[in-house]
Amino acid sequence: MTTQFPPTDLIDSDKSPLADADHDPVRIADALRSSPHITFVAPAAPGDETVRFRDAEGTGYQLSLTTVNPAPEAKRVAYPWDAVAAAIGNHPHFIRTALDQPPFGPLNLNAITAITRTGNEYTLTLTAAHHPGLDQEHAHRAEDIAYAADRLLASNPSDSERATAELLNYMAATWDTQDQPLRKHAQALARALRTQ
Template structure:
């Protein structure tokens, strides 16, 4: 989490499942054809990390922060994020912030869940090149291998393999040990190709 950004006050949340909203946002982003990788999220996370079709990494922070006036504007990625979250069955709407006067705020989204939680999502651009990022867990390693496969003009069978790896990575804690080990083996084989 970025220093200086206040954490979500979980005691003020009226719902017991508010901790799962980061997982739901990650799930929504995975459904977008314009987003090629979404890092696994677990209940309680306060941010979601993803990469767009151009390979740029972003972090969505589930905290309310002041907009950065000189931040780089990435309208295409925001359109994809708004559409992905807005189309997810758990969310009622997602929209770019619209001040009463002036242009849309392209780095801030408001998302409203069906259970009544409203989040201000702040997008911060990752300054680390994609190839320099090391996965931090076995699930991230599997998801990263799937992401690399999807961006390499895959065949139908390779696309199916990547989608299966992404599913296993997104549901890592629900998978049994043999399936996890097999997914890691497939990910290692894809990296050495």
């Protein structure tokens, strides 16, 4: 027996649901479904103001979405303590991660409690570590990438070469945020361009 699916229309990039805030409840429901600690998530539709789910113990919850207009000058950054807590908390081996909160006073942003599925509990202490040698090496590599892009742009490039140079310039400008495989690819491309 074959299952027939309705035909899908091509997505119009000007009307893509990915850019539409009405679809955020659907995205939140999808994110909850990927958690091993949540057993049921009610279907959500674009424009919904609530998302309902049940945890592994059968307790039902309702998330209410309230739109907050951010300050126009607010800088959008991912804070390392939030990133660490979210990354570990989303790993299937861990059942809980949270920033340590003292009974009173300011939130401690340098300590994260993590509990494993096997019952081990850890306090993770976040310490900023600056490595002058490593930072200088990263800056040097980014400069090499930017230099290769500049050489390519100065050689009356074709459209594809111009696109390659723009990509290399982007990699150089965002070097600290790129992962290691992308850095290696950018370095290999820069080396190949230098030998031409």
